[in-house]
Amino acid sequence: MNDQTGITFLRYSLLGMLIGMLSGCASMIAGDLVRDLQKGIMNQDDPAIVMAGAPAYMLIIDGKIQSQPNDRELLIAGARLYGTYSSIFVQDKARAKLLSARARDYAQQAICLVREELCETGQNGFDRFVAVINTLQKADIDMLYTYATTWAGWVLANNEDWNAIADLPKIEAMMKRIVALDENYEHGQAHVYLGVLQTRLPASMGGKPEQGRAHFERAISLSAGRNLIAKVELARRYARLVFDRKLHDRLLNEVLETDPKLPGLTLSNVLAQQQARQLLESATEYF
Template identity: 45%
Template sequence: MNILLPGNGFKYFFALFALLFSSGCVSAVTVNFARDLSYAVVNNNDLETVKTGAPAYLIMIDSFLYDDPKNESLLISAANLYTAYTDVYVEDKERASKMTDKAMSYALRAVCANRSDACLMRELDFESFTKIINKINDMDSIPSLYTLGAAWAAWIQAHQDDWNAVAEIARVEAIMAHIVKLQESYQDGGAHLYLGTLATLLPPALGGSPEKGRMHFERALEISGNKNLMAKVIYARQYARMIFDRDLHDRLLNDVLDANPEVEGYSLLNILAQKKAEILLKNADEFF
């Protein structure tokens, strides 16, 4: 049954919803639902379908968290979905600000769920903050820590007009660097991709480190086996354009366009990457 269909489909869906809550099995069911929803979203090959359908599920997951506010797995799923949806679809600054605020709140609560010393980490000075991060060494904590880093990066992007927000980039870098130490292969090297982007946000004269960024991008591609086409787009945009390497720029983007985007875990992101690659190639003459 397709729960997105109008009419009776909605009646059956809300009847099922009520049954789950009344049966006392909400925790396990909702966690599995949120996990499976995340999987369905990243493997969907239609950007517009996800754009249209996802907001209803975001609100639904909010409702699940009212019932189980300290469920770490559910908090991680909620933060990831809000972060991803904002990153892909939300262009309005005010709306992006609100949605990343929520993603950040969920991510902080996820880290705090089983680590009381981390609950106030955002209010600590940077040295105290890094001490808390570096004390998180169990592998079970990597998902919540990575989710926090990703949500924090999206939050900074949405609040980039605020220099106090931009100053928190170092905290994202500390989180992702720690994940690389713990398990660099997590999320197919996603922490390397974040570190590469952070290293190439500024030109060398202003403190950027393009060669450090290049090493992170290359490592991310190596770990992912080139499955993540967005990594190549970011590599081209952040590094190749920064050092004015047209050959590398065009090669990376043409690789993206030539690839089959439908890869398990990356289909939605890869289709978006191909759209962005087309745009970058079209305006390459103006840039170079």
């Protein structure tokens, strides 16, 4: 059996098993199973398995959300799964737009259950939006982080649309609120997003690369250097922006030398190592 045949077999076998499970006990997708699914994906060290198996779970969660549209846990799980899948595995632009929109819609439905004022994002002025976001508390952080990250994924998928780009200040405001509530959340990942946002442009064009560097370094510190995507983004977004080849190569080599397996970060770290190799291979051409 070759690799492609194996992946196809896995996909259909998994789908058949899940359909059978649904017919026996549809409620199993809720609660502990949803949390276990999220953990299983985050702790998987073979991205191909996630790519092959995730669509089956996406279909199941879609069905459960249709029957339980006010289940916040299901909405958050659906948003995260669609967001992860579309941002990592989908190369087709039209499909990425479609899936990232579903991820953001699920996250918005979840947050609307708590703050109705956020249900119509386009009708809220920036100041009003930030005021509402700043009323959210630590108990809301899962929902807020999911909303912010899936919205960021949607903007990335629609990066040719200036109306989408105009949403970035709202995403930044949400990430700042997460940092204020608990900067350790998700191994400091909100700092990584803030670093990316502040290194989009060089200082001469209004960017804030040094502030961005500080956010990346804070994420690295909070994770004791184990959040490898923080190092990759520091190299990609900051070191390349300021043409610091020494910093760039040091960070990426550290990523490759680090054991990627860590609860909650394994999949992200494996993907970070893949990106580190690609960045090192293109470094001579870039610098």
